[in-house]
Amino acid sequence: MTDMKEPLIPVVGVVTDIRIDTPDVKTFRVVTPEGKKAFAHKPGQCAMLSVPGVGEAMFSITSSPTNQEYMEFSIKKCGCVTEWLHAMEVGQEITIRGPLGNSFPVDTAFAGHDMLFIAGGIGLAPLRSVINYCRHYRDRYGKIDIVYGSRTKQDLVDYHEIIDEWAKDEGVNVYLTIDREQPEWEGHVGFVPNYVKELGFSTDKIAVLCGPPIMIKFTLAGLMELGFDKTQVYTTMELRMKCGIGKCGRCNIGSKYVCKDGPVFRCDQLDELPDEY
Amino acid sequence: MRKIAVSRMEELFAAIAAGQSLYLPVDTKAGAKFEQWESGKQLSSALNTVRSAKDFFFPQTENLMDFRMEGKKIEIIDTRRESEDFVLFGVRACDVRSFTVLDRVFLAEPVDTYYKNRREHGLIMSMSCTRPAETCFCGTFGIDAAEPEGDVVCHMTADTLYLDAKTEKGSALLESLSALTEACGGEDETAVERHKELSHERLSGLPLAELSADRFGADKTDAFFNDPAWKTLSEACLGCGTCTFVCPTCQCYDIQDFDTGHGVKRFRCWDSCMYSDFTKMSAGQPRLTQLERFRQRFMHKLVYYPTNNDGLFSCVGCGRCLSKCPIQMNIVKVMKQLGGKQND
Amino acid sequence: MQVTEYKPLIVAFCCNWCSYAGADLAGNNRLSYPADVKIIRVPCSCRVNPMFILRAFQRGADGVILCGCHPGDCHYTTGNYYTRRRMALLFSMLDYLGIERERTRVEWVSAAEGAKFAATMNDFVAQVAALGENKRLEDLRCKK
């Protein structure tokens, strides 16, 4: 955890760019009023964004820590705060507080390994920072496979970045899928868990999973079938949060606080927690 | 150790209050309550206050900051003012321990500066118990009501108040009161010992004296999480927040914004894990029924908290929930049910 | 009327069919009343929830007045009868809690009673002004 002198008091952030990703996902670029990045972070960490009067909510930082100029957040519209954020225009100030939570063990457990990233829908948002981190320090990791699926082509977040940048990188394989046939789609059609099994990855890698609970459940089962061990699989969790620093008492699963001890968990660690998520 | 005649308490209070705010339990229509001392206010004779003393460090509502907005601009205003020193007099052993429990949450990294600020400015003058109630079970958690923790520990016999400084802060306070108080001699030591003995005797004779927490503690999640007894225990729970709010160690809170019409106040307030919307998200609800919420509260006190805090329980046995729960459900019943025969 | 520095803030809920039209008529006839009165249009006086009234006081109103069609003339036949009962009970409760009874009022003003509207507002503003600022139902956070 990064040292925060005043963990509850945010700083002001200015939205300098808004990108429409999908019909319900927008990506917001945020800097301080001085035009700097609000704070340094690690891949997988989160921040609390707030619109005073509307509320505060936790979002994973989508941009890579290697980006020293700004932070980005890909946000799906699904509640009060997100609705407000979606209605915003460039130049709007918000507040930002963080970094919060743990991060992916990019420099330890991941180092030197082949990586398999599996995401569904908006689940790509937390993975984007770690994927871009791995791409940035390309020599530290082995082969990178990315499986990403969404309902439709329009719902694929960061589609252009995936096609124009990721897919063109050496040693990076991107596998896209959508749930149902669509006229302008020539790629794979089917659900992510099935696609992962079809692709049949070798087990000598670390898998990172993020997506809706049902997708995680089936993909994890699929990975087990392929011979993965739970210690090789990482995922991120999301629960209702208020303080973000493990004190307000609501995001615990057993003795672990998702906001402080998470959001990144190794799947075998999750097994030790009571079934209450 | 220093002493002062009970008949001169008013002078003592006046002397303390001269340097800082002094809060002490006083009797009100609705039971004892911590109030700021002013001339004429008497120390309550009640065993304990209805509300715990946690308010002083973790108030029920607290303005965290203000926001001023104009057009697209936001200004963040830290509304805190310089805190003043204060003394809490007459805090019982259980409540003093609750501060330790709270400290482990709020002073853990990242430190809650709001709490820390108050904690640094507060001085605890605790008071040993001689008339523990039938609902008391602090002993279960290793608390000695005859020998509380605190900056200054007080023992009150029929005619004398003994003041024993346990910390530097405490010593400094007693130092400042030295003109008023007398030094203690050997017979005073004896008197205090006798006082403690009486206290111990009474504590050991309490109805709940035998209650044990041994079965609970760190890493016992699996032992209790799926116990069928949770259903029976929780079935009458109304889901109100009474137990949480009278509890000295419950520290869950909510952060909310209030639009005043000319700005936004962000405040935090006590919340309760017993409330159905405590963990509710637009996407779902991990604790669906009162059973899960009820279980959370007691698992937290007896298992989760000890797991994260070297085995320390986050119950201090003050007994408030025993007397305040609308349906008379409480941690003692929970411990006995889950603890099986051991506690019968 | 005595002119004082203090300007009370009055929220007036007016039903669309009678009282709001009555207020319009007062305007048509250039019958003046203090600008302290701010009107909120509701379809019927029975749309006014006691919570709106309390909220107005919370946010700094010094007086709240409800205007509706005369009993028996409600556009919706019965709306103002319910208003009458609800407000009788609410006002009595506020009084019971020691909140000045002069801060609240219900007045029946028809679409033809522009003069009555203006007179009512003049009277109510004077009545509230005489009481001074609302202290008993205030929310300190909302004070400037």
Next chain:
Amino acid sequence: MQRIGVFVCHCGTNIAGTVDVKAVAAALKNEPGVVFSTDYQYMCSQAGQDMIKEAIAEHHLGGIVICSCSPRMHEATFRKTAAAAGLNPYMVEIANIREQCSWVHKDMAVGTEKAIILGKAAVAKVNLNTPLTPGQSPVTKRALVIGGGIAGIQTALDIAEAGFPVDIVETKPTIGGKMAQLDKTFPTLDCAACILTPKMVDAGQHENIRIFSYSEVTAVKGFVGNFDVTIKRKARYVKEDVCTGCGLCTEKCPQKKVPNEFNLGMDNRRAIYIPFAQAVPKVATIDPDYCMMLKSGKCGVCSKVCTAGAIDYKAKDEYIEEKYGAIVVATGFNPISMEKFDEYAYSQSKDVITSLEFERLTNAAGPTQGKLLRPSDGEHPHTIVFVQCVGSRCEACSEKGKEYCSKICCMYTAKHAMLTRDKYPDTDVYVFYIDVRTPGKNFDEFYRRAVEEYGVHYIKGMVGKVSPEGKKLHVQASDLLAGKQLHIDADLVVLAAAIEPDRSARPLATMLTASMDTNDFFTEAHPKLRPVESPTAGVFLSGACQGPKDIPETVSQAGAAAAKVIGLLCKDHLTGNPCVAHADEMMCNGCSTCERVCPYGAITYVEKEFRMPDRTTKLRRVASVNEAVCQGCGACTVACMSGAMDLRGFMNRQIQAEVDAICK
């Protein structure tokens, strides 16, 4: 949050004279959501509206606030403007800065400050507005006319002529109503029967008209375009479709002592009867109160003489249910009872009669075959006193009569007086009056002819007392103009009794949820602009049920009501008001409290299965609002404890936002 445009209208100097409109526009520019703010001379002008449309397009506005005159004035205008620019019309809010600001405040600073606050409230509200789409409901293309008098007949004929089926429900055995009882009509003096009976026949034979005579409406459910009506067809013991109307039974019936209501009891009819020769439908009816067969099972004469075999003693009341798109109330009037008017000796002397009884006495089809004879002894009366305003224009507190003017009495009294003098020049005719009211085409001329040509003695003054003395009636009266007491020995006294709505109107109003005034006349939706519509959508008013009327007025109102009905039935669908109540089913307790306060019966309850958060299902009782019936008063929203019930367009949060904005 919306992207909001603010448009501040000068209204020439109407607003700009007391409000600094530029300052208002500038102040509102900083409100949350406002992306565009401007002012203009006349927002409602074509140029102003074009400006709004352009701004909506250019700035992608999601909501607009117009600071202008009262929404009662131009809300509809600006909603249309918004719609024309592709914005949902309900994303428009109006800040009333003219009637409720510039016109009532004189100081520029004060007016400007208030206008800004009103503008802020409108902005705060529009920020929470949601696009609303009015609901649609189909229209049953059939009308119901309740009452078969001239009002009902005319309405029915007009609707039927336009091609829509229409049913008339009449409580009596025949249609025709009061007009059928009249002799001549003022001011043209044409014969009532001559002009009415052809219409009755038309109605009876029209392919689009069904007549339910001897029937009553007993239940009305539903709403405009979709009424479900239950009609009770009272047992008439004669098969309507079999009876030929030959009338033989009515001659042979041994029960001859039944007071004949058509002649107001001045003669008798049989227990089986046809009210009058031109009755429609022309079928007999057995009066169960008098029929020996029905009462004691002994008789059966009518059945024996009926060659068609139409008599059916075992008939029962029948209930039929029918759907209608529109309902016209034409329940008409009755003269009030004269019981309370002892001073005129109505109950003491047969020779004190009401004007309607006088009509029957002068009618060729009446008890005297049209000869004016005294009811007591059948002699020709030589001195006749007419008393006007009996029970009309009474003091407010008077328990005896009505406060209102019955409107028709002056004219029919003049008619009676004139006709009497015309037929029987040897008669002295006196008319006592308070005022003579003759506002109508050729009315005053008519009255003056009575006085000037026919020598009727019009005396301004009230009759104090009528006392029967021997064969004479001693009339004590005052002549206000001469300032003296008069004593007249009259042979006949005719009372111009006030008229009142038919008794059946009150329960009917309840069924229809139509409102009535204190006199039980139906209330119109607007006294000037919507005189033939009731406040309840789809319910229309025809004739004297709405207020006293003469025949020409009745017929014109009947036609107007028909026109409204036709206008309604021409539509395939009705577009509702979208500002209606709506229950959030997840929060609804199903407690029925809202149902109790709904004046329209718009709320019903349904048992619905819900998926609970724990993935179980649960059957819950929840409120459901019929949006076509709901009128949007909001009574239910306050009755609802949980806040499940809210009113679109005036949501709790919107009103609270307005309160907040005003109080900040």
Next chain:
Amino acid sequence: MQEITREALLSRAAELFRDGTVDRALGWRAGEFDYDVTPGVFTSAEELENGFVWNDFCGANFSKYLIRETGLTEKKVLVFLKPCDTYSFNQLLTEHRFARDKVYAVGVPCAGMADVKLLRDRFDGVTSVEGAEGGVLVHTLYDGDVTLPQAELLPDRCRNCKSKKHVAYDELLGSDGEVLDSHRFDEVEQLERMTPDERFAFWQNELSRCIRCNACRDVCPACTCEKCVFDNPASGAANKAPSSSFEEQMFHIIRAFHVAGRCTDCGECSRVCPQHIPLHLLNRKFIRDIDRFYGEYQAGAEVGSRAPIVDYTEGDIEPGEAVEGGARHA
């Protein structure tokens, strides 16, 4: 002492379980002491035999639990109802909160229920309370054993009991009582006679103690909303903490208003308030006003009755007069 014994209740319950009428029963479970009984759901006669308690501290009103329990069973739920509970029971039926045919209600006479708070106010360390000759015998830690008349244990709601008559039951054990002529409005009237300043001071003092634990609301048999407005962020009225005196006023005024005409005056709100706020005085004010303005009305006296607040007459009192009348009437 209660007229009906534990054994009588148990044997009746056992029969009902045996003949299959019910598959669950709402009753009281023993606690650590005589007085800390907890409501519970028993699913067999054996379970009742082992854990069921019936004594003077069984005051909790079960009606509200029926909403949940009737939804969980195919059979009926057995419930024991004291006279005052039957009013809440009827009121919930009026509001369609549970199905009548899913309940088997046994009326139980009530001699008044004891409140341990009253003992605690007088003695330190009350360890047991038992019935004794001439009242109750109280064992205490420091004040010895004390015998008290039963009446001294009765809380306000029992001292001012409005009715000993059951208004709903499937069967009645023991004898039924009468609707009583209680003095329950005395305190309300006393407050009404005060000056507005005094009243304001009184309520400020009382309400300022509120900790917004929601016990009053959550125990209230009239407060059964699927989602309370005070918990619903979308209502605009949600508030969680007494962060200003206004929010205390708002919460209690609106809560009282929401139960006006529905509150049966069961007194549970005041019983459970950890801060001893006399909340029943708010509800009673509404009851008093309703009686005074619109004629006597007892919520829950009959199923399906129309509460005066959702009714009207053309000649109702005007709000201005109502306020005048409030202070004048004695």
